[in-house]
Amino acid sequence: MKDDTQAPDTLLLANVSRRHFLKGLAASSAVVLAARWDLVQAESDKNKAYGADAMPHGWVDNPNVFIALSDTGEVTITHHRGEMGQGIRTSLVMVIADEMGADWKKVRVEQAIGHEEKYGNQNTDGSRSMRHWFDPLRRAGAAMRMMLEQAAAQQWQVPVAECQTDVHRVVHQPTQRSLSFGELASTATQLPVPDRQTLTTKKPEQWRYMMRQPKEFKSTQKEQPLAVDGWDIVQGKALFAADVFYDDMLYAVIARPPSYGSSVGSIDDKAALQIPGVVKVIAMPTPRQPSGFEPLGGVAVLAENTWAAIKGRKALKIEWDNSSAGDNASYDSKAYRTTLEQRADTRGKVVHKVGDFAEAQKNAAQEHKANYYAAHMAQAPMEPMAAVVKIDGDRAEVWTSIQNPQAARDGVAKRLGLKPLNVTVRCGLMGGGFGRKAKPDYVYEAADLSKAMNGRPVRVQWTREDDLQHSYFHAVALEHMEATLDKQGDVSGWLHRSLAPTITATFAPDPEHQSAPEMAQGIRNMPFQFPSIQLETGEAEAHVRIGWFRSVYNIPHAFAIQSFMAELADKAGKDHKQFLLEQLGAARQLNPDPKNPVWNYGEDLKRYPIDIERCRDVIEKATEEAGWGKDMPANRGLGLAFHNSFVSYCAVVADVEVTPSGSVIIHRLDMAFDCGPQINPDRVQAQIEGAGVMGTGIALMTEITASEGKIEQDNFHRYLVPRINESPKTIHVHQVNNRLDLPPGGVGEPGIPPVAPAICNAIFAATGKRIRTLPIGNQLAS
């Protein structure tokens, strides 16, 4: 029995996790010294226009919020973002540790509770963590370093300028005396935080951990900043949402309505209640539509263990009432595709127009048009959703894994009628998120069930069937493309009509058109400046909950644009790479429509312009590394695609073989990636490798379909995701523009969008067959 998996049986907000940390220390006499964090409020609310400033609760750079020192020399750094595999729990801690001069071996990491008033924004999505937190956390680390130096100066009665931090100690330069961080802890933590304007951050050449590849640590292996959770993961000790047990906890699984909006008609729970271990069956209320983050309703089976709950649910007899679901109850994704294809023939809402497309058509040397279709998908993180809620009087405690702990906290507080600060949301590691765990519906289910059980702790466990059938699905999309070429083979006119249900429909009355930020995921912000451009959204209503999926609308948009550009290159009789470079034009920075600024992932276009040179750089790098233009064996080809998203740039060359039976073998991906400075380059590489694999799945097999209002995939035999034998044989990631004079870009998502079109363009090169439907499935079967 592992005592350390027992959640602390306290609902006290303050310092609980810190005491938990101390429990694990060998030297139990350690005193953790932390100054009051609320004495110095961050000035993050002053300019709410862009970036971290514009996020709810902004940013915080007060060292006392993130760093605690102990007299034994341990440094405890609180990590406040969500860890879902992107490695941010290592990378951000590394930023603080490096700036303050801490020795990685003496750093302990605590995971923050959901508390944005204290920590600043914690909603971990949009590939924002390093982009928004590199600067504030550098300052936090620098401020703590200066406080330690000040403390040493006071102790020695010398000028602070003579005191410098090296590794975990401050050295008096003239005498070479030194005091360790532990010795300085009690004084340093009592000092005022230096003004932001007086902070001096380290020069990059003084960094010991940031922007270094693991191989650089080989000669001094001890210094390697190993992944914070690495050993816990490989030894099975890492704690995810379902790994914490509360005394007297009940285990719940829920039978949810088959169609979005349908409700419980009648329940026969006699057989379920006979299953040994089943304690109670509870009908959940059906939410109003659109349901947002509200649970879907259904029938919950509460039991003394997970298996009894699963068996109990199987034994339920439920008649569902589909009348509340409207036409969602007849949703058929095949028929819906036909509908979208028909609508794509007529003009949609014009969201952006340059020149006159009709005029371009009149003067065209060649015209071309094509429809591209990309299917629904489910995020399917390997860890199905789980959450425990326990209510005790006017307080509640949550243990879960979630991308947005603040939304969970405030939502639980609201539905239970508690003060938000009386709800403590503790976060384990997320076993993958990919956008699914940005929605706290599963936490609310646990809150409702705990309330129904008079506050008894209840863990809601989603099964894989639940996950696949009741996801917030990636939008299905139909992209209608038209273009004209002039006599030189240059694009003279471009029409992109995009039809996809909007995520807005999950939260507000369905506008049946993509929103401006959705259209700015590849379409509105495309780097091509053709003489005539017409961008439209077509009508597309939602019939399931639509939600974020890693890189979101960039997936269908990039698939269409990057495939269509390859088709146009072919029409123009030009090499695809050369054609892309010609159509991009000379290196320059774009702000496509200054009067009506395009959404730029929340970033200022002045700081993060659409940079043609960086588009060209990634194309050049990927093609060079892949040997673009070389002779390929029969049935094998190279395909290229690039895409800018999350203010980063990625180009992919895929080396693909199509076997006589129509199987696709991906021999190699060359992925050139530019996110500006790579603070933790090995994790950047890992994210891009992972995007290569997930993108391969998007290209080849990953698809959700609906029939008669029900999702047809219920587990991994029907919902196909790439396995090791189906993945690219090798993936080579190439750094581009890894430079500190650029601001940091997103990393988690931007590797995804160019992968599928690169693979499809390679299939065209190998076979002459043009793929316009994702996933490819058996389209190539002979």
Added chain:
Amino acid sequence: MLTVTVNGQTQSLDVPSDTPILWVLRDTLRLTGTRFGCGMALCGACTVHLDGQPIRSCMTPISQAVGKSINTIESMENDPVGQVVQQAWMDEAVAQCGYCQSGQIMSTVALLKNNQQPSDDDIDGFMSGNICRCGTYPRIRKAIHRAAKQAANAPKSTANQTTSDLQALFYEVTA
């Protein structure tokens, strides 16, 4: 009462005999390193060893383990091959979210105990039952090759070696 051996300890269990091993490990014994991913033996996150053979614990009832020995990820730090594999996973920085990695490691240990020098095809064949949604497969492949090499460099009698012997060996190889 059902009697099974889990990570070398005899356990007497008062659970329905149809309970999958996974839920006995997790809910009854609180050995949470074995993960729930699909419940249908499709993803491999729940892989454990039953008398040394890799099984999907989410579909295998505890009745099939009576009188037998179950080993989970929690025991791999005491297994000579398990140690080699865990170290290789660290050296290649394989894990992203980490959720599937218990199962990946349990499958790899079983692979290497049957096949000391697996080819890429062998790896594809043996490991295709373990899904990783983060896409760590390129590093899993590298880590398996690394572990195989390490194990081959180790003296023949690794089975009787102590933990510290193996660690010493490791530091020699990696230094």
